[in-house]
Structures are given as C-alpha cells and as structure tokens.
Amino acid sequence: NAGVTQTPKFRILKIGQSMTLQCTQDMNHNYMYWYRQDPGMGLKLIYYSVGAGITDKGEVPNGYNVSRSTTEDFPLRLELAAPSQTSVYFCASSYSGSGQGSTEAFFGQGTRLTVV
C-alpha cells in the first residue's frame, strides 16, 4: 500500500523562487492536511481540506496556497520562497466516517525544504 506519498523528498530553493510540494493519497480519504515542522518544534497546521474543492486555513497559512481538485491530490504552493519557509513539510490524510474524531490520520515521509 502506498498510503500518503510526498514529492520531492528534498529541495533547495533560492529566495523568491516558487515551487509546488506534491501530496497524493490512495486511501480515498476526504480529509487532507499540510503541516510544517521547524527544527526541534512541533507540527504547525498550514492548510487543510475536507474534500475536493474545499480548503481552509490552518495556524500558519501566510506565504502558501493550496488547491484540491481531486480526492487524491493536495498540492502546496510556495509563490515567493523566503528563508523563514525553510522547514520540513508533512502531508496527512484521514477518513471522516461517522465521526472524524474516531479515525486515524496517515502521514507522508515529509519534504525537507531549504531556502537560501
């Protein structure tokens, strides 16, 4: 089972460049999430989506954009990269079922991004 797949695994960007972090899941989950994790810190929620065509901001959305055109894919876009966006980015998905509180979330292995 592939689960949640993130690409690329590593990337170095120059200040001002743009890039898209890809995330795809094959579990038919309706909920998807993007997090960033700075060194030695916990995960901060950037954006999340409850289904195709529906997205909402998390705790730290500035500098990022998302779209959700299909159930499987939830790309994260950085338009003008800044050194403060150097971080490890994790994508996650979960199923809502009859009460989303009872379902587990599955995480990808992360994308390590450095902005220089």
Added chain:
Amino acid sequence: DAKTTQPNSMESNEEEPVHLPCNHSTISGTDYIHWYRQLPSQGPEYVIHGLTSNVNNRMASLAIAEDRKSSTLILHRATLRDAAVYYCILRYSGGSNYKLTFGKGTLLTVNP
C-alpha cells in the same frame, strides 16, 4: 480547540514500562483522545485512540481517567525503537471542526 499538556521530556530504560501522561482538562464529551509518535526523521504515526474506556492494541495501551481530564499512554516494555516524540491530541467528533492540531509533545529517551 481543547488543549493538551504534556511533559517536555521523559526517560526510560529498555524493557521497562513507560507511562506517558497527558492532561486535557477542557476536553468535551465528543472529543476522542489520540496519540501519535514521531520517530527521528520520519512523519508522525498513529499509536492509539480512545473515547472513554481504556484501550489496548499491539503497540500500546491507553488509560483514560474516569473524568476524562487526563490520560496515560503505556508502553509495556520500552525498546530502543520506541525513542520518539509522543503527541497527545484531541479530535472532535461532531460538527464542522475538522482541524488536526499538534502540541509540542513529549520526547521519550530510552536508555539501553
């Protein structure tokens, strides 16, 4: 969102039990208690969750206080592979709160 409080770090010896505490005094009746862990250089992985009753699975046990204001994740025999950051989070089971937010977690060190 209801908050959780965990110790920053804990230490254990290999093959001994570990009890990781979590306080969630503002928990609501429809919040599930979830535990995740993050091994070094990996994404978080699900460990266990519960609502009111104690729960067991192949990885761990979850003991939930009768008033649900605290819980304890129990690793019955810690191994070196259990060294990780453990996160206790609450997942709301009703309405439109779909967020999944993490705190800083507890860094568990396992000594050989």
